[in-house]
Amino acid sequence: MRKIGLIPLVFLILLVYLFGSYLNMLAPFSGTIWVLDGKKELDNPYGKVEVYYDEYGVPHFVASDEKALAFAVGYIQAKDRLFQMDLHRRIMKGELSEVFGEDFYESDVFYKKMDFLKAAEITWEGLKDTHIGELLEAYSEGVNYYIETEKLPMEFQLAGYRPENWKPVDTLLIAKEIAWGLTGDFWDLKRALILEKLGEKALELYPSSLGHNYTTFRPLGLNKSFLDWVSGFEAEKGLGSNNWVVSGKFTESGKPMLANDPHLLLTAPPVWYEMHINLNGSNVRGVTFPGIGMIIIGKNDFLAWGFTNVGADVIDFYYYVWDGDKYLYKGQWLEPEKEIKKIRVKTVGGFDEREVLVEKTVHGALIEKDGFRVAVAWTGFTNTTEALALYKYNYARNIEEFIEGLKLFCVPAQNVVYADVYGNTMYYPAGKYPIRIVDGKEVAGNVLFNGSAGEGEWRGFKAFGFSTWEGFIPFEEIPHAINPDYIGTANQELGYGKHYLGDSMYFLDPYRGMRIYEMLEELTASKKLTVEDFMIMQRDTKSKVAEFFLPFLFEAYPRMDEKMKSYADKLKNWDLRMEKESEGALIFSIWLDHFINETFDEFYSAGLDPEYLPRLYVVQNLPPESQWFDDKRTPEVENRSDIALRAFKLAIEEIEKNGYKKYGDFNRLNIQHPFSKVVGFFNYPEIPMSGDEWTVFNFHRSVNYSGSVYQAGSSWRMIVSFGDDYCVIPGGNSGNFLSRNYDDQLRLWSEGKYKKYDFKLRGDRFVFG
Amino acid sequence: MSSAKYALLGVAVISSFFHWAGIAVTGAIIGFMSRSYKRAILYSFLFALALWLVFLGYLAAMGVAEKALSFPLIYISLALSSVIAVVSSSLRAFK
Numbered sequence: 065m066r067k068i069g070l071i072p073l074v075f076l077i078l079l080v081y082l083f084g085s086y087l088n089m090l091a092p093f094s095g096t097i098w099v100l101d102g103k104k105e106l107d108n109p110y111g112k113v114e115v116y117y118d119e120y121g122v123p124h125f126v127a128s129d130e131k132a133l134a135f136a137v138g139y140i141q142a143k144d145r146l147f148q149m150d151l152h153r154r155i156m157k158g159e160l161s162e163v164f165g166e167d168f169y170e171s172d173v174f175y176k177k178m179d180f181l182k183a184a185e186i187t188w189e190g191l192k193d194t195h196i197g198e199l200l201e202a203y204s205e206g207v208n209y210y211i212e213t214e215k216l217p218m219e220f221q222l223a224g225y226r227p228e229n230w231k232p233v234d235t236l237l238i239a240k241e242i243a244w245g246l247t248g249d250f251w252d253l254k255r256a257l258i259l260e261k262l263g264e265k266a267l268e269l270y271p272s273s274l275g276h277n278y279t280t281f282r283p284l285g286l287n288k289s290f291l292d293w294v295s296g297f298e299a300e301k302g303l304g305s306n307n308w309v310v311s312g313k314f315t316e317s318g319k320p321m322l323a324n325d326p327h328l329l330l331t332a333p334p335v336w337y338e339m340h341i342n343l344n345g346s347n348v349r350g351v352t353f354p355g356i357g358m359i360i361i362g363k364n365d366f367l368a369w370g371f372t373n374v375g376a377d378v379i380d381f382y383y384y385v386w387d388g389d390k391y392l393y394k395g396q397w398l399e400p401e402k403e404i405k406k407i408r409v410k411t412v413g414g415f416d417e418r419e420v421l422v423e424k425t426v427h428g429a430l431i432e433k434d435g436f437r438v439a440v441a442w443t444g445f446t447n448t449t450e451a452l453a454l455y456k457y458n459y460a461r462n463i464e465e466f467i468e469g470l471k472l473f474c475v476p477a478q479n480v481v482y483a484d485v486y487g488n489t490m491y492y493p494a495g496k497y498p499i500r501i502v503d504g505k506e507v508a509g510n511v512l513f514n515g516s517a518g519e520g521e522w523r524g525f526k527a528f529g530f531s532t533w534e535g536f537i538p539f540e541e542i543p544h545a546i547n548p549d550y551i552g553t554a555n556q557e558l559g560y561g562k563h564y565l566g567d568s569m570y571f572l573d574p575y576r577g578m579r580i581y582e583m584l585e586e587l588t589a590s591k592k593l594t595v596e597d598f599m600i601m602q603r604d605t606k607s608k609v610a611e612f613f614l615p616f617l618f619e620a621y622p623r624m625d626e627k628m629k630s631y632a633d634k635l636k637n638w639d640l641r642m643e644k645e646s647e648g649a650l651i652f653s654i655w656l657d658h659f660i661n662e663t664f665d666e667f668y669s670a671g672l673d674p675e676y677l678p679r680l681y682v683v684q685n686l687p688p689e690s691q692w693f694d695d696k697r698t699p700e701v702e703n704r705s706d707i708a709l710r711a712f713k714l715a716i717e718e719i720e721k722n723g724y725k726k727y728g729d730f731n732r733l734n735i736q737h738p739f740s741k742v743v744g745f746f747n748y749p750e751i752p753m754s755g756d757e758w759t760v761f762n763f764h765r766s767v768n769y770s771g772s773v774y775q776a777g778s779s780w781r782m783i784v785s786f787g788d789d790y791c792v793i794p795g796g797n798s799g800n801f802l803s804r805n806y807d808d809q810l811r812l813w814s815e816g817k818y819k820k821y822d823f824k825l826r827g828d829r830f831v832f833g
Numbered sequence: 834m835s836s837a838k839y840a841l842l843g844v845a846v847i848s849s850f851f852h853w854a855g856i857a858v859t860g861a862i863i864g865f866m867s868r869s870y871k872r873a874i875l876y877s878f879l880f881a882l883a884l885w886l887v888f889l890g891y892l893a894a895m896g897v898a899e900k901a902l903s904f905p906l907i908y909i910s911l912a913l914s915s916v917i918a919v920v921s922s923s924l925r926a927f928k
Contacts, residue, residue: 076857087917093884802904804895
């Protein structure tokens, strides 16, 4: 009998040997994956901080010492979003393939070659001896205290690695990532490729705000494979934001009101993290990016501020005459600065260590693919001071102190709207805008510059060094408005003619801006505005695009068959609102996609992807007989009406084939977690959505970014009235799947509803100290 | 059975809230205390199931039970703890 006992014993040992790590992870109660609460009394080397988690998982910090506060913020952000923080620093450091394998190697090569880490390090050099430097250190200590003492979020366990300790440079890397995501645009190169493929006739599709003729194509050996490679890592295409501010003259309360909704990728967990800080009795509340310990968009006791991306051209590309390994620069042969960096790639058999040559010229990072080599200058490649600016925003008490912060904001340049309790309003597109000079004349930056001749250089800029910025548009010269009655921004052109800020592809279509102004004009003319009016504005789904494009389809009405006419009649009776229950919105949306595709078939024939297409506003203004409407594959000469009709036929086929009945059948929210390709349970639930990329209530069904398809839209909605204020994020504040706050705001957000945005302390209490 | 055995069983059950080894020890004790293999396997499985249900109750108290039940790993958790308890109970063969 006892010998028989050996069998279960051996089986038990085998079981523990094979599944011990899973038992460690998944056993009820003790499994490391079940991170539900954690300790509520915690050490803090810098002093006492109380943290209250409210019903939406928003932490409210109460502190009297800034370093103690920074430590607690670091700990709490790590508790809620550590995996997201680590993932983003890995992207920027080029360390994804170490954890996720070969698929991410190309991404790592790009980020290593661009050397964002060096840019963050030089920024840290400029900050480390300042008060902000001390706070960044304390924040990092807080993050590391969490890493060292608590269960790691389940993603780390599923991916099988431990995060390294957090450093101040990592926080600055996150800031560089945001800046790159909004301004790192390779449009200048794409423009050159379009000219090469389609000729100068294509220029009418991409009007320049300066109209300078420096944009003549010169053959440079630019190849599409280079652009395909870099395109995967450039700024998210077409993402914009809305903000507006209205003076107290037009509000029921007599106080100014401000609204903001930045449009970014929709991810699980969300890109933003909401928090409230009470430091020595002074409040500031809003959102930040996990990894950054200060509020980026928000309000304090005295004022509120919101951002949209300016979208200005703050990136340039330089080509050189090469002689072997040396490049010509102003008559001298120079060797690029070289450094070998290593990338660890996770493979089936273990790890593979590969070397990447990182090169820099006098202008910036040198990148090369398939024989095309270009240096990249980007305003974020230097010692920028956004951290100092944000600190000033957070604790400013009036407009003068806030403007001091604006002066320090470098990249990404933002359309900042501002309102305060004293009744002031302001608009200031703060940031650093380079001025390019060629042969003594200011030129547009939407071209490749001859780096060997020193063309188009930015005076006062030193890539990966300390810049003095004297060759940039002076802060005072940036067009701005102090105490406007009302102003709205939606990434449209600034209407600023003195200096080049970017061509039509740097700025977005004006439809949201038009609609915001249309609503503001109507409302201010008829009544005094309330918070509810701002909510209605943020929920607005009226399509200016439909208003301008549908007449092109109706021109073809007499040539439609009965079935087509029945569909067109639905569009004639449609209220132009992109509502999820609307059939008109469904028909229009699918027709528009086909109309654009059919118009620009020549692009596709030339191998140019949809991201090379011009702005919709340009298409809207093409004459009906424009050459772009002619399908070169047919002997006939088509016009706009022909293409509209053809697209309509295709749209009806698509609708009937897929059985779509209303817009929400087609326009669906499907927010995914980074692990979505492996496991689905982290993803948010799928929901029918209203809105599109051109409506104020903003939702992009599909965005290509870094080789993956994402959705995008309002990533934070905020309304400040200095009375009852409101906000919402698309998902939840916690990154912990098992938290009740993982996705508790998703329905609110998708339906255009809000939660209170106040300074009231409430909820579960944690104490540091 | 002596009260010492029950005390030992109680300690083992409590320890299973803190480490999976406690589940194995509890399973083994149940095995030794059972009159037959069949009962050993049944009781140890019921113990694992009860522990998992208490855990679900805890998740419900935290307001996340519904979400946890949509999470595949919660069922793997039940399967692993059941298997370890049942296999441990069969160590009664040493009796």
